[in-house]
Amino acid sequence: MVKLQKPEFVYMNGGLRSWNDAVLHIGCEAVTRGLSVFEGLKGYWGRDGCFRIVELRRHYERLQRSARLLHIPFDTSYDAYEGAIFQLAAALLGTERDMWFRTTLYVTEGHWGEGTAADLVVTAYHTEKEIPESIDIGVSTWRRSVDLALPARIKASTNYQVARLARIEGRPRGWSDMVLLNQEGRVAEATGACVLMVRDGTIYTPPATEGALESITLDLVESLASSLGVGFVRRPIDRTELLIADELALCGTLAEITLVRSVDGFTLPSNRITGAIQSKYFAIMRAEEAFGGVVLSAVHSTAATVREPISVSGSRG
């Protein structure tokens, strides 16, 4: 998890601002109704000394979809979106740590959907380079909301209220993440990641229609599984299946591939397949291994300048 940080700069109102100047008015809908949609993106230092951001265009497109579903105007071009992230990366990057970027559309003007205007804000936080440790998780009593109320497909900040409640619930038991079930009691997703379950050598994950975000990392895991000759199936998952699974892992931009040691106190017997996926994932992110199934955009930065990005691989496959 990213530790709370106060970086020196934030991208807001079309340029870099100091952290202390990055404020919103209490009267805007971003504050009064928590009206904002966002994306979390990750950038990695490769072994070759190049810093690359993962699947920029796909994050931009998902932000567009979230905004469209909530009737939030988002007229920033892809190039401007990328430019804003690169500008902030150049200002804050240090070689000893990677970065996680949050690109948020805050609704700054309008009332109940009339006269809506939003500002694209980019914040960036340092993350350690280590592969995440295995974790213990639980199944929350809180439920994922339905598509007709707070749709999981929309990456709105308000969707994370239930994630917060679930984490608070699990913390006293030493559980660092929680699985949220949907209204039918089947697995939806974790608080900020999708669930990977292995049974009899195949990876299973719930489809987005079970109440999960349409995850970009999950698509990559699907390609990785295929390259390793491992089956990958999207189908509903019962709660009890988690408890008798051979392996469990969480996947997401920030969670990366995090192996699960236990769920609700049940110890998982293996991490053979999820461990192999994890190793391959990090080898690709660190540019130790080429892989056609992911697009990484290189940021050439010398503290204050950013040159043209280079796409280091082809399209998803």
Ligand code: PMP
């Ligand atoms: N579900 C939730 C609730 C999330 O916040 C995330 C992280 N964005 C994911 C799943 C994984 O999505 P992605 O792989 O696109 O980061």
